[in-house]
Amino acid sequence: MSAHDSPIFPSKSSFESSYPEAFVGLEPSDPTERAYGALRASCDRQAIYPCNLLQRKQLKSTRERYRQYLDGEEKKLFNLDFEEIYFHDLDDGDKDYRTVMIRNSPSVRNHLQKGGGDPKSRFIFLQAETSRAPLNCSRDSFSHIMSYHQVPPTFIDFVSAFGATHYPTDYHMTGFDADDTLGIKDSNLINISTLGRSGREHRIQYLLRSVERDSNDDGSRRWNIRQAAVYHSFDFISGKALWINIKANGLLKERIIEATGDTAILDLGTQDDLQKSFAATLVIHLILLEWCDEDWRTCIRDCESKVRDILVKAQTSQVVQPPAFSATARRALGSQTARHTELSENEKQQTPMPLVWGRKIRSLVKSLSRYKYRVSQDSDLFGTADDDNYVQKRQFENLKNLDTFSFGELQHLHYMTEQLESYRLVMELNHQALRDIAERYQNLPSQRGFPKSLKEDCMEDILSFARRVERIRKNLEIRMTQIGRIFTETSYGQSQKMERIAYKTEKETISMHVITCVTLAFLPAMFAAVEFRQWVEINARTGVNGFGEDKKYVSGTQLENYWSPTTLCEIISTIDPPIAVSVDTIRQMYLRIFSILVFIGKLGNISLFSKPGINDSNLPLGTNHLLPEWRGCLDEFLIQQWQFCPWAFPRLESDERQLPARQILPLRYEAQLTREGWSSPAARIQVVNIDEDYCESIPREAVFKIYEGIDTRQLYSREANVYTRLRRFNEISITKCYGSFEYPETNKRIIVLEYTREGSLLEFFKKTPPDNPNDLELLWKRLLVLLDGLYTLHNPDKHDSRSLSGIHHDIQPANILVFREEGTSAYDVLFKLADFGLAEIVRTNGGEGVKVPIDNEGNRMYSAPEAYSNFKIMSEIRPHLNPVADLWSLGAVYSDFLAWSIGGDECRERYRVKRKDAIAKLSYVTEAGFDACFHDGRKILPAVKDFHTEVLKDKVGGDFISPCISKFILKYMMVEESMRLMAMQAKARAIYMIDKKSGPPLQRSITPEDIYPVRNRMSSYSGERKVPVWEVYEALKTKRNWTNFRRHQSQRSDAGMNLPGMQNARNQINRHGGRDQIMVIDDYESMREHRGNVVQTARVISYSVKVSDKDGMDLYFASDSCNPQKCQNSSDVEAKIRNKAPVIGWCDMKKCLKDVMDRVEANGMKPTGIYIFTDGIWDPAHNPEVDEVIHESIQLLIEKKAKPADLMFQFIQFGRDPQGSKRLKFLDDDCKRMHRGVEYDIVDTKHCDDHVPKIIIGSISKHNDDDD
Structure with missing residues (x-):
């Protein structure tokens, strides 16, 4: 079973339903006896395993599939005709194992x-006649x-690696799985x-592979890859x-029988000791794990x-091509009968040669076509004509050596390369499985419920076990390094042999055609893979996978x-047989698949993907x-x-996703945050820096909020679900969530949130007021x-006939984050x-104000009277709260x-102490340890009201607002549940109270101009005071009339x-009727x-x-101008920007505006205002072409018989770059036209x-346009 499967255990009713129909009503009353009876019934239905x-x-469908x-x-x-199953058992009280071999199913039962x-301990060995024969059992x-042993169905995945096959399969598969109760x-x-x-x-299962020696018919040594599947369970009580x-031969069976008979390895007298029994299981694991390393060397x-035997021939002579053959050599060659070199049937079926030949073969093909010219031009390779005798001798020695090299040897070298690659793959997979096994046992003691006695007495055994496994892993790493070195030598030798064969086929016409065709067939994958791998190695970036490992990736x-x-076109054109996939299709839909296939040298297999x-x-x-x-x-x-x-952190489908543990996150971890008073000890907060290509x-x-371990699943699911529902509202008073995902294999779950350097309200309290x-x-x-955020949480879906209702249940300063704005x-x-780890959202039949079930774990200091747990029983149930x-x-x-x-933080501390002292006098609350809450268990503490009166002095x-807020808190918030708003x-009541106290806006003594010094005011602009952007922006943020602050207001x-x-x-904008408004943002590096x-x-x-714009404004980013975003209000525009x-690079403004106008035209050329926010620093290749879009747009207006004011391009420049x-x-000035x-x-x-008004009006007003 997978570690991430939800534990679903049978209830009493399921035990009862497990009985055969004939025994219904006769079941034992004792739960233990019922469980035993259910097991017997399960064994009676063994024919449908694992459904039983x-x-x-x-x-159910998964079990049925198995x-x-x-x-x-x-x-x-x-094997339907032959059975041979070994049981190796140590019964309770015995000191020796008994081994029994059973040959039929009734005897097994x-x-x-x-x-x-x-x-006390049982080993069951299943074997086979050979590694590719059926198991010796029915x-x-x-x-x-x-x-009988209730082995989970996922073990069948490992069993499937065995059985009758004609050739070795599943070399890519090792495996590991574990769980516990x-x-x-x-x-x-x-x-x-x-x-x-x-x-x-505790249950664990794994599949490992290793090599074992065998003998050929001639007595020479042969190596074969073998597999072993293991299932183990240990009862902690x-x-x-x-x-x-499960292993074909008896190698591991013999070793385990030997180990259990040797007291120096396993002291059977200690098997009755729980700690010693557990330690013994680690010894058995090591016997099995060490097998996967022992014969590799x-x-x-x-x-x-x-x-090296093959490469020795390649090193005995170097192909040297003389400037001209001597007469003696020519006569000798002329007397020889040309022999045709052909490929055998086996040679024809060989797979392509290794990729690392790429560059050598590429140069070889070129050399074949120009060899006859080089022969006459290279005059210094062998000396002068005076060295004729020496040259003749070298020529005949080289030709004699070349006669020993054949295609068969070359293919044998290639076969060795393939064999080494399969070895490397097996070792890499074993390396991963070993790590999983060691980590499983290292993490066991930290599991809730792990026996204390084992934790105290077996930690050293576990650590020793982990060290031994790590040693095996290190050995495998060394073996993989050795294989890599042999690969290098093999590749060089193959290149050397290709040179010799090329030289030889210069004299053997048919052979030259053969090798040229073969070389050309293999050429694309060869040199493309070599060069691409080198590029990947140099340019890959570092990310993190679900195992917490740093891994390289390419964006x-x-x-x-x-x-x-x-480049794509050149590579695709050389694939034989040709593929029916266009370059554009590959770039848009298959680029990563294409890259992987090139990387592994199997580019021709792209049709396996494109066809389905x-x-x-x-x-x-x-x-x-x-x-x-x-x-x-x-x-x-x-x-x-x-x-x-x-x-890729997608915009859609990014909520509560499950990712494979090998999936790499394109980011690096920065500092881990620790927040004072933070109420989520089950999670850690980690700042991350995400690759800009995925932003x-x-x-x-x-910020990553990371939940780890099985016990945190509910907290993660609850919080992720709340964020998922709230994301649709784009509420500015709720921390933004960018998605959530989990790695089920490692029990790691992550919620992605926005980051603030300001911290929480607790940190903010440390500032001077x-x-x-x-x-x-x-x-x-x-x-x-x-309060807007609370309204959204309490009413997360008002459009459903069965509405939803939510509750936060953990509001406190530590859970309110502070974000810096742009103001001064x-x-x-x-x-x-x-x-929102303790938040709940449930479906109800009513609206806001219904009761919601909660876990009684919220912060006690700030909790409502009806929410705190005064007695132990109250903390063990799920009460319903409004x-x-x-x-x-x-x-x-x-x-x-x-x-x-x-009064600052010191005043806040005095306030806390005053509440604490008041609570201490209440005997019925003191023992509950509620420190300094704001109530006495039923209503607000008198000390709270007293302190409000005191502090307001x-x-x-000029502070008119603090008394209003104090009255609002005491009268409408911290009151009995039935009186609470x-x-x-x-919010409406607070605004009303503040407005009433402050008076109408025109009577207020404080104005926006008073907020800023006189020196910041702008001079008049054509008789009208110049209004800069910052002044309007501040007016939007500090709206003087609190009535405009209402969330749901009817007036504009x-x-x-x-x-x-x-x-x-x-x-003026409205005067021209409804207009589509488009914002175009130059988001390239120069605008940073x-x-x-x-x-x-x-x-x-x-x-x-x-x-x-009645249907919402369109927002375009220049880097992604094909995908505009709809914005209903200016806050949405601000948030998206x-x-x-x-984006790194140059802005292609011509393409961007062309995409905008294509959409404007497709929408029927409605009156449109296009505001372009840019510095004018654009792609030099398209600088003179932006005006083409303007002239084409004018032509469209003329063709549609539209007015000039129906379309406006308003460029808003940032910075003062001269060229821009x-x-x-x-x-x-120059993009105009008279018609x-x-x-x-x-x-x-x-x-x-x-x-600002002139920026808004733009070219709609000719006077405004000409006024520069």
């Missing part, structure tokens, strides 16, 4: 079900053994005390151990010897840059995805694919936005709710904030419209320094023009520092 198992940890596999492969896997319970015996409640365990099974057990070993040495952008259309339509979107592939015709062809593909398939839907810097009423007003306005004030921040419990918690946070805002002059009711938003010229600009300014300017412009990372300014001025007396001037250019 009691522990149903897989879906049963059907056994049905279909029965003749292949099992009798041996298993004899009285007395399970033996299907009936096998199923009975598996049923340590964390399972006693009531859910299958406790069969009759047999000595407590149900509290009784200490009973079970081993099932001799095997590799034999291979190396054979390779999609890198591949696109490497594989230009020209398996493209890059299907990667990565698992063994279950392989089609039958792929078997044996793409084993290396499965191994190498990971470095080409990093996780399309996620910022470069983000504001002494300016304006800053206080700004802070309270931002804090009240948290140190208190210009946003507050966002975070940490979501307004969150309103109390937020009110408590507001109360804490009020104390800080007036110290408020700063819901989220939006509370008019913040900032009272500034000079703003309302007039909006009216202007990013903050672009965000503010785009927010201001989109806010001003949004009223004219903030989250978009700059010149370019934009050209577009403004029938009408001037089509649709382009305007303004700087981002210009008067």
